[in-house]
Amino acid sequence: MKQSLQLRLGQQLTMTPQLQQAIRLLQLSSLDLQTEIRETLEANPMLETDEEAEGGGDADTDAPPVTARNGDDDTDATPVESSPDGLDSDFSSAWTLSGYGVADESDDERDPFAARGDDGDTLHDHLLEQLHLSALGERDRVIGMAIIEAVRDDGYLAEDLEEMRAGLAHHGLDCGADEIEAVLHLVQSFDPIGVAARDPRECMLLQLDRMAADTPGLTDARRIIERHIDLLAAHDYRALKRHLKVSDAALALAVELIQSLDPHPGSQLSNNTAQYIVPDVFVRKERGVWRVRLNPDIAPRLRINPTYSGLVRRADRSADNTFMRDHLQEARWFIKSLQSRNETLLRVATAIVENQRAFLEHGEEAMKPMVLRDIAERLEMHESTISRVTTEKYMHTPRGILEFKYFFSSHVGTSTGGECSATAIRAMVRKLIAEEDGRKPLSDHRIAAMLVEQGINVARRTVAKYREAMAIPPSNERKRLS
DSSP: OOOOOOOOOOOOOOOOHHHHHHHHHHTOOHHHHHHHHHHHHHHOTTEEEOHHHHTSOOOOOBOOOTTSOOSSSOOSSOOOOOOOSSOOTTHHHHSEEOSOOOOOOOTTTSOTTSOOOSOSOOHHHHHHHHHHTSOOOHHHHHHHHHHHHTBOTTSBBSSOHHHHHHHHHHTTOOOOHHHHHHHHHHHHTSSSTTTTBSSHHHHHHHHHHTSOTTOTTHHHHHHHHHHOHHHHHTTOHHHHHHHHTOOHHHHHHHHHHHHTSOSOGGGGGOOOOOOOOOOSEEEEEETTEEEEEEOTTSSOOEEEOHHHHTTOOSSOOSHHHHHHHHHHHHHHHHHHHHHHHHHHHHHHHHHHHHHTHHHHHHOGGGOOOBOHHHHHHHHTOOHHHHHHHHTTOEEEETTEEEEGGGGOBOEEEBTTSOEEEHHHHHHHHHHHHHTSOTTSOOOHHHHHHHHHHTTBOOOHHHHHHHHHHTTOOOHHHHOOOO
16 A cells, blocks of 8 residues: 555644633532632632722622523623733733622621531430430440430431340340330430331320320321321221221321321431522512622632732743743633633523513413523524533522523423423422312323313323422322311
């Protein structure tokens, strides 16, 4: 084979470090973004928070009203001035990311509902404190500590008595099952009521035992739990009345009393720290116009340190000067990537609000079908970019804090040839179930027929899928006595 040289022309997309950084920042959630900014501030001496800007007035971070098309026009985010060719000290005043402030963490303005840390007592601590206050001998105290150690976070006992006896024997304490049972009854009398139960039946019986003897429905409730709990789980009220020989009113009292019991007593002392969602944008209606604003607390205001940038010399090739020049360039890229992220986020949020204005005004039943391609074509972006922007980003609206992804859903055809979003259908299903007669709940087939009557072509299995997604039980489990 003869070898030859050939010259070919072609185009190739290269992922530059700047582009990689912009894409990575774009897909970060607000909490991850704050962590990324904090780590970058610690690693790059050229970057610093703009404390003077933070103390000033609010920057203009409003999006245009959604009544106007937001096509190729830039948003109202504060622009970044173009950098000069040189790297002199004047550059520091131009490259400043403004309009995104830091929340004041002073004691006077701290959120009273914010998590204070894991300083509260756990369930085990709470039970051990009660055990130490009990008049027990050293032997029974050790058994009680072993029982408390076997209690799960939900309040149930994780080991049976035989396993517990074997564990105590392994540590040199030989005791019988009756002795452990006696200490177990003491632990079960501790707060919260129903703790250290071996199964849900025992947990509910422990709670009933602590109620007053004249509590309405107490006797029937105890009989149901002891003998017919499987019928109650199946909502077979007809069989329950036949076995208990009681009226509908008496059975209703017993069932209501059982439903008031706590099946997970340990959750009352759960030490799990609440995770709060920080919205990325705010949506409000002002003077009849829906407006979108970026949350100013999701990222600090950054700027180039004027002192360090002034030390960079143009023609100096020393190691120190190269170090400062590299970090200055990285700081410029980071600030530019942050601003690009915020501008893209604002544009996408504005387009979503413009498309789903009916939802904001009338609720879920007015939600329009929308996919990522619709927003991508509207803003002339790639679908992958829209997917990154809408992942783990949240919007604060008059109807609650919602993820961007919530506004996207598939569609179902209507009898008139139109389309209805899956979110709207779920809202209709939930509304029909909420308004149904509890004694004769609607089946999935009946709900599908009612939706077809409204012009929405939906099958029974689709209704069942939406109902299960909303954690709504089937019709036989929704049946009530009254």
